[in-house]
Amino acid sequence: MVAQNVAFWIIAIAMVLSAIGVVRTSNVVHAALYLVIVLAGAAAQYILLAAEFVAWVQVLIYIGAVVILFLFGIMLTRSPMGDLDLDNSQRMPAFVACLALVGTLTALLVDAFGNSKVVIDAPTKTSVLSSDIFRLYIVPFEAVSILLLAALVGAIVLARRD
Amino acid sequence: MSVLALEIGWGWMLAFKALVILMIVPLGALVLGYTFLLKMMSHMQSRLGPMDPGGFHGWFQLVGDGLKFLQKEDIIPEDADRRVFAFAPVVVVISTFLMFVVIPVGPVAVVANLDVGVFYALAVSSLSVIGVLMAGWSSANKFALMGALRAAGQLIAYELPLLLAVVGVVMQAGTMSLQGIVSAQQNGSIFGWSGIGNPFIFTQIIGFLLFMIAAQAELSQTPFDMPVAESELVAGYMVEYSGFRFLFFFIGEFGTATAFAALAATLFLGGWSLPGVHGLSAELLGPLVLFVKLMGVAFLMFWVRFTYPRLREDQLQAIAWKFLIPIALANIIITAIIKVAF
Numbered sequence: 001m002v003a004q005n006v007a008f009w010i011i012a013i014a015m016v017l018s019a020i021g022v023v024r025t026s027n028v029v030h031a032a033l034y035l036v037i038v039l040a041g042a043a044a045q046y047i048l049l050a051a052e053f054v055a056w057v058q059v060l061i062y063i064g065a066v067v068i069l070f071l072f073g074i075m076l077t078r079s080p081m082g083d084l085d086l087d088n089s090q091r092m093p094a095f096v097a098c099l100a101l102v103g104t105l106t107a108l109l110v111d112a113f114g115n116s117k118v119v120i121d122a123p124t125k126t127s128v129l130s131s132d133i134f135r136l137y138i139v140p141f142e143a144v145s146i147l148l149l150a151a152l153v154g155a156i157v158l159a160r161r162d
Numbered sequence: 163m164s165v166l167a168l169e170i171g172w173g174w175m176l177a178f179k180a181l182v183i184l185m186i187v188p189l190g191a192l193v194l195g196y197t198f199l200l201k202m203m204s205h206m207q208s209r210l211g212p213m214d215p216g217g218f219h220g221w222f223q224l225v226g227d228g229l230k231f232l233q234k235e236d237i238i239p240e241d242a243d244r245r246v247f248a249f250a251p252v253v254v255v256i257s258t259f260l261m262f263v264v265i266p267v268g269p270v271a272v273v274a275n276l277d278v279g280v281f282y283a284l285a286v287s288s289l290s291v292i293g294v295l296m297a298g299w300s301s302a303n304k305f306a307l308m309g310a311l312r313a314a315g316q317l318i319a320y321e322l323p324l325l326l327a328v329v330g331v332v333m334q335a336g337t338m339s340l341q342g343i344v345s346a347q348q349n350g351s352i353f354g355w356s357g358i359g360n361p362f363i364f365t366q367i368i369g370f371l372l373f374m375i376a377a378q379a380e381l382s383q384t385p386f387d388m389p390v391a392e393s394e395l396v397a398g399y400m401v402e403y404s405g406f407r408f409l410f411f412f413i414g415e416f417g418t419a420t421a422f423a424a425l426a427a428t429l430f431l432g433g434w435s436l437p438g439v440h441g442l443s444a445e446l447l448g449p450l451v452l453f454v455k456l457m458g459v460a461f462l463m464f465w466v467r468f469t470y471p472r473l474r475e476d477q478l479q480a481i482a483w484k485f486l487i488p489i490a491l492a493n494i495i496i497t498a499i500i501k502v503a504f
Contacts, residue, residue: 029299033246036292053278056285064288065318071295072314075307126277126338 004048011048015041028078032070039063050123179273183262187255190420191413196224197457198464199416206468231412234405239302242402246300251403251410253293258414260286261421266341267434268448269441279340280328283425284321287380290414291317294389297411298399309398312475313382313389319482320379320386326490327372330497331362331429340428348435358437363430368493370430372486377422378463379482381415385470386478419460427455 018037025031039062046055133141200212200223216222238247264279266272276282291314298310332338335346343362350360363370379386390398400411427433433455434448473481 029243030246033292033296052276053281056278056282060281060285060288063292064285064321068288068291068295068314068318071292071299072311072318075295075299075311123277 007048008045011041011044015045028074029071032067032074035070036063036067039067049118050120052123053126053129183259183273186262187258187417187420188413191416192224194416194420194423194460194464195412198460200224202461202464203468228409231405231409236405236407237402239402241302243300243302246296247402248407250293250297250300251407251414253296254290254414255410255417257286257288257290257293258417258421260289261418261425264340265421265424265428265452266344266448267452268445269341269434271434271445271448272341275339275341278338280332280338280343280425280429283340283421284325284328287418287421288317288321290418293414294399297403301399301402303402305395306399306401309389309391309395309401312395313399316379316382316386316389316478319479320376320486323372323482323486323490324376324380326487326494327369327376328429329490329494330366330369333494333497333501334362334365340433343429344433344435347432348437359432359435361430361432366430366493366497368489370426372490372493373426373429374459374462375486376482377426378466379478381419381422381463383419383463383467385466385473387472388475388478391472419463420456423456423460423463424452426459427452431455431459 015038018034018041021034022031022038025034039058043055043058043063046052046058201219203209204212204220211220212223213220214223215226238244261283263273264276264283266275294313294317295310298306298308298313301307331343335343337343337346347361348359352358352360352364382389389395390400395401400408403411434452435444436447436451439447
């Protein structure tokens with residue numbers, strides 16, 4: 001367990017530093033690239049929790065698709081080079097809002113899982129995960145599918161010009 | 163872990179595995195580049211240059227090319243974003259290295275037999291797009307940026323058919339582990355006849371064709387080479403690169419081609435397995451068998467590459483979304499029906 005703890009802290013520190021980089025940098029493309037490190041760190045944490053499939057879904061969907069769409073959008077519209085002045089005068093309100101969010105989430109997580117221990121002896125089998133999704137959680141799964149379908153239809157309606 | 167009755171500590175085992183992975187990518191790139199790019203293309207297109215240096219069949223050409231890349235000046239454009247520019251080729255090559263982690267070459271000879279094998283390989287293969295986008299953007303060059311945008315659009319479009327083509331194989335084998343898929347093919351039977359096992363190329367021929375087309379697009383090979391189209395975009399995202407950084411992109415390109423060929427050979431042709439060969443002889447023959455199958459698949463890829471002209475950008479997107487994805491979905495449904503019915 002010691003090795004897992006050491007790995008956790010190394011990854012966590014790298015994630016936090018990169019997350020600060022995302023909001024600190026004045027170049028949008030750099031922010032997106034810092035975000036890649038944060039998301040890869042999340043995937044690494046999933047691996048530490050022996051959730052292999054979830055980790056690689058994180059890599060495929062978030063790094064392989066979402067960040068690439070971010071970069072694609074940024075480059076297609078402006079593709080800024082060098083430092084840009086993207087700051088505005090709302091630093092303090094943003095800081096307060098972030099602090100409130102961190103406080104709420106920490107309180108919630110400690111309250112919900114404060115004393116529970118996760119027992120990890122072997123990687124979760126993908127077959128176990130899939131039978132859970134398609135037996136126990138089939139209703140939420142289908143609900144999410146309909147939500148995504150609605151979003152897809154909405155996007156097509158917004159994008160069509162006729 | 164014991165290999166060939168030798169007991170090896172896990173630390174040495176890890177170092178050995180890392181060394182093998184580090185060697186196999188440049189080696190694979192070298193073999194494919196030499197056999198197909200220099201020799202096969204020269205024969206097919208009557209190119210005399212690469213057949214000349216060194217005498218016999220121009221064997222010296224590749225050595226000369228390598229030396230040329232290494233002694234060239236490492237140029238970074240003045241307006242470029244230096245750190246991103248320098249790191250971009252590394253991201254592309256890392257993605258290639260990671261793909262080889264799950265490809266098995268024998269019953270125990272695999273770096274990591276992950277439960278999510280195929281899925282992992284395809285997930286890490288998509289990381290190279292980030293390197294391509296980094297390269298295109300940081301070069302501060304219009305052609306490079308256009309190339310990177312084309313590459314990103316193309317790779318997103320063809321990732322779906324690639325994944326969906328593999329789903330049929332995964333359903334038939336009942337596992338995503340590449341070792342599991344190999345043994346499902348080795349121990350399978352065709353209508354009760356188990357002479358050659360059951361290579362999934364017979365039952366999943368549609369999946370194989372879809373996989374090959376989508377892999378060709380993922381590798382940006384002709385007819386899907388718009389991102390590097392030399393007659394329109396000079397060389398796309400690679401235009402500002404020279405010397406060993408360009409060599410990195412070259413190794414990434416051919417190394418990934420090796421990885422996809424090995425993946426196709428494992429998924430559809432039975433990988434390292436040979437009918438009726440088990441145990442120690444399978445362990446020893448495995449790498450050779452996989453190499454032969456891999457070269458066969460790579461031959462198909464490069465045959466197409468050197469034969470067809472380039473598609474147009476809108477045709478490329480239409481093929482992915484209107485043609486390949488519907489067929490892949492139909493293939494999944496048919497496989498599911500047959501799997502449940504029999």
